[in-house]
Amino acid sequence: MACKGYLKEVTKGIIKENPVLTLVLGTCPTLAVTTAASNAIGMGLAATIVLIGSNAVVSALRKIIPDKVRIPAYITIIATFVTIVQMIVKAFAPAIDESLGIFLPLIVVNCIILGRAEMFASKNPVIPSMLDGLGMGIGFTAALLLMGSIRELLGAGTWFGMEIIPALNIVIFLLPPGGFFVFGMLIALANKLNGGKTAKNAGGCAACPMKGSCTVLGKGDKLSD
């Protein structure tokens, strides 16, 4: 039975609680690095490693870290993993480092990672937390890959650099407006498939990891849809 429970921790992140398409977290890298499918894989893998690592450490230290300083402590832990991943990528996969650029260190402020630390890892044991990280990471990678594939195919007629439809060359899909547009269409699709759940909890604030300490929401200002 335990096995089934563990599997659930992994799979929930892929579809039901997909961090990008359902919770709408981590929008910056989702829009910025998805000009090619290969970038999406690089970004997704790097974020998955950080997610598993930070979830594991946050969960292991959940009884030691005082509540008052938990956010700085989480940020320190996340930043450590990001820096380690950054150094390893620079040393052994310089091409990925070049294509992701500043978005590799910016994984630190990816809401998905702080969000999972605050919402899941700080309340659950190590193994489920790591599995949650793995599931969320896979969900993030899958959403990035979907975005990257659509944009690369329509914008350059290629997929992972291979020529698929040479006639397709709609450059606008590689530019920022194309990014916003494809993302909007994918969320509309996810919306349609899960019966309008996305629209309710999306929009930045409601799913934001800082919402507990956020006074904007506390004041009763309705900011998101």
Added chain:
Amino acid sequence: MKIKFKDIFVPTITLFVICLIVSALLAGTNALTKDAIAENEIKKAQDAMFAVCPEAASFEGKKGLEVEVYKALDESGEVIGCAIPVASKGYGGDVSVMVGIATQGETALGKVTGVEILSHSETPGLGANAANESFLKEYKQDITASGFSVVKDGTGGTEGRIDAITGATITSNAVTNAVNEALNIYSSLIEGGVL
């Protein structure tokens, strides 16, 4: 107001210990990866130098100059040209390129043997196409007195003319400006008797 010892010191000490452990971890990873990172950078620059000066057998850094220049040597150690890294402002930021120049050309001014993009942050699908061989090969021609200029009529490839990349005139200009900058450095080196 009584300050509770536990409320102030326990969080501080916990954070401090976390920071100590983190610093140790990072220093360790840095020690393990820094050689590989440095090697990657050197290898990348060297690969670019050999790509732009295909005839060269080895390179020699030129120290004591205001600019960075690498002399290209053939197997017998004769100077056959040079590789010059230069940068110019493109659409999304600096475009840095490596320019290879051979002293032997059909004209007395020498010949560009190759141009490679070292780094850029141009728009994918438009300016980023500057890294394609089909664009960069246009620079492989004899140097004219007026340097290179960008044209839009499809006559590029000869007499210093370079065809602009479709939809990316700024990037085309940036690469061309960088190459012209390298030509200026090259001619001042020739005049100074350094090469």
Added chain:
Amino acid sequence: MIKGLIAVFLAAILTENYVLAKFLGICPFLGVSKKLNTAVGMSGAVTFVMVLATAVTYPIYMYLLVPAGLSYLQTIVFILVIAGLVQLVEIVLKKYMRVLYRSLGIYLPLITTNCAVLGVTMLVIEKSGASYGFGHALINALGAGIGFLLAMVMFAGVRSKLETADIPKSLKGLPITLVAASLVSLSFLGFAGLVDNMLGLG
């Protein structure tokens, strides 16, 4: 010199707009742009923290981390400095500037995880060089903040029109907001090359 600074300033606002061209700070762009006054408040707080953070992190990196061979600590030091600064600004505003605190204070906790702030401090380090010093870095941070403000205000205007529009059910909410963002960013593409040509630098 002055021309160079103006070019950096205008480029940060228009052609290199952090939200619409670099995709930094999308969360607050989508989350806090529904009403004009919250959009302006958030942008003001972001601009303030961006300039302050750059003023602190740039010297730390150049004169502390680089000489000590610790440049690999950049990410962790920067994010902790930003988190600390945000806390400090909040405390100072609360105690001494009640008026400013009332208008900006409530947005401060959200800024630590705003990737535009960390992005600005890191990008100016990447750009720094002989012709790009501390002054350029500060001007760039200011421009980035104003660019953020411009994008937020424009977008708040667009969104207020969306309120009354008849939108297909699946597109309601976030999807149509993203499509609107797509159109706003399309308009910013028109600034390509404008800054350099205007100042005769191109």
